[in-house]
Amino acid sequence: MAATTQDRAGAKAEFDAFLAACPSRQLLGRLSDKWVALVLAALGDTLRQPGCDEPADARPMRYSELSRRLVGVSQKMLTQTLRALERDGLITRTVTPTVPVTVTYELTDLGRSLHGVMIGLKDWAEVHMGEVLANRDRYDAAAS
């Protein structure tokens, strides 16, 4: 997944996010979004529920299911994020003409390739939260 070494050795990407004009800089900005991380995490996480330990394969999720999982997300942000991810080809949107309509979202292969990174980010935040909190206290105390 994190093929950092390989990338430099083999076919070097012609994109460089360190450069302001590079499209990858803009893409990085797009991916660096709380809701993007959470949506991607949620969509890939469905089968990793308590009880089941194997990642298996992701189950599509409905709009309402996502909005319930991402506690506090506004429908505007959720829709906006989903649209952007769909446009970039990270997720698919499937409309089933039931009454009322059913819409499901699912990771594409491309989205799955990013899922690991996003889970890594989310997990890092959860695992190191305590340490970060302690660091903040120390920093703020020093500035007394």
Added chain:
Amino acid sequence: MAATTQDRAGAKAEFDAFLAACPSRQLLGRLSDKWVALVLAALGDTLRQPGCDEPADARPMRYSELSRRLVGVSQKMLTQTLRALERDGLITRTVTPTVPVTVTYELTDLGRSLHGVMIGLKDWAEVHMGEVLANRDRYDAAAS
């Protein structure tokens, strides 16, 4: 680095970024920042320069060096980002009282543990940029 499986198996974190009130949600929001990703990537990337292939250990970077590497960053954003990262204990700030003053930034152990994830994100953006661009074209064309 991405100990996703391990985290669930072992000591489950008491933080859950899916919950709005959880501090880790706010931390995720902070980390989900273009400049955070680029600063962290830059600080850990110093020894992985062309020519040298081994990651070895990161060299501290000066403020001006960072601002040159992160093309297009404003001093406000750079300073703001560096302060936040320092407060959270991800980087250290060292002032050497030369004339004029020299300030260097370096990853802490905590910062290094996040570096891999951030590099993963940046590299993903660069590697899959072409594919994403193609997906966008297809999406926009379909909405004609």
Added chain:
DNA sequence: CAGGATCCAGTAGGATACTG
């Protein structure tokens, strides 16, 4: 149910000028 449309407050973030 799954959004679209609109309004509006808050803030992110650039530009500029100044300092130890």
Added chain:
DNA sequence: CAGTATCCTACTGGATCCTG
């Protein structure tokens, strides 16, 4: 060199109302 301080705009993003 490495910032701090201030101003100001543009966009983010929540709240609200409406629809197929």
